[in-house]
Amino acid sequence: MKRPEGFDASRPEPARPAKPARSPKSRGAAPHAAPKAAQKTTPEPRVTSPRTKPQRDASVITPTTQRLPRASRSVRPDAAARAELRRAARDRRKAERAEVRRFTRRSRNRKIGLIAAGGVVVTLAGLVVTAVFSPLLALREIRVEGASRVNPADIVAALDDQLGTPLALLDTGTIERELSAFPLVRSYITQTIPPGTLVVTLSERQPAAVISTGSGFALVDPAGVVLQESTERIAGVPLVDLGGADARSPRFRAAVDVLLALPPDLLARVDSVTAHTQDDVSLVLSGVGQRVAWGAADDSARKAALLEALISVTDPNQAGEFDVSAPTNGVFRPA
Secondary structure (H helix, E strand, O other): OOOOOOOOOOOOOOOOOOOOOOOHHHOOOOOOOOOHHHHOOOOOOOOOOOOOOOOOOOOOOOOOOOOOOHHHOOOOOOHHHHHHHHHHHHHHHHHHHHHHHHHOHHHHHHHHHHHHHHHHHHHHHHHHHHHHHOHHHEOOEEEEEOOOOOOHHHHHHHHHHHOOOEHHHOOHHHHHHHHOOOOOEEEEEEEEEOOOEEEEEEEEOOOOEEEEOOOOEEEEOOOOOEEEEEOOOOOOOOEEEOOOOOOOOHHHHHHHHHHHHOOHHHHOOEEEEEEEEOOEEEEEEOOOOOEEEEEOOOOHHHHHHHHHHHHHOOOOOOOEEEEOOOOOOOEEEEO
């Protein structure tokens, strides 16, 4: 048998298996087919020379690693795919912003509240500064109301040093000191009207009587405050004779209580009041000089009503005396 090329001559050829001997009885019969396993022959190993490249057997399948084409990974998406990607990215960012707003809502509300409060404070501070220091709200006019016996021009002249001062910085102490110099001013109320007006509303003292002094006569109010002094008797108010006492005595208080209890039309007819004691007060009416025995200042309202009733039934030209010291029993005694 011829050796194939490439076999090493030094290696011994493997022994071939011996053919089985045929039986004499089987000559005339058809030979039985050998088993398939017996028909297979073991291939002879091929020995390659170091210098010779071994030939590949066509029946042997050599596994190979197949690689995907690179073009499939570098293919760019079309316009629709890119638009879908951008839309998905926008939706994702929008959802993330919504979540951030939802979780930070409380802190945002707190921040907004603080900013609003700060803005209000700054605005109020600016308004206060403007009201206090701005020349736009400076005093330019003084208006006097409620003055009948006091000359309003005198009040304006006393307060003119406040002109040009911002309304919020007016000196109330100076205003009080200037107005206290007017004895007829019992009380007052000031009101500022922007942009530059000061309104002074006066409550004047009302004269109640004239009392005799060592140098003449003094016009006093119900509290005994001297409103005016004169060397002659001041007309229009009753003359009070206190028997040498002053306006701080109980006699004066009793005489004033009687005068304040009289109705205006009856008070206008009183010419003088005499108070020897606080329980012995008498009046003299104008005209023919009718007298009134009043007594104490108690029940003065009832005595005044009784006196009006007696005067209404009495001849005004009849001299005499009305006795109302007992408020339940009045009497007129002709002179």
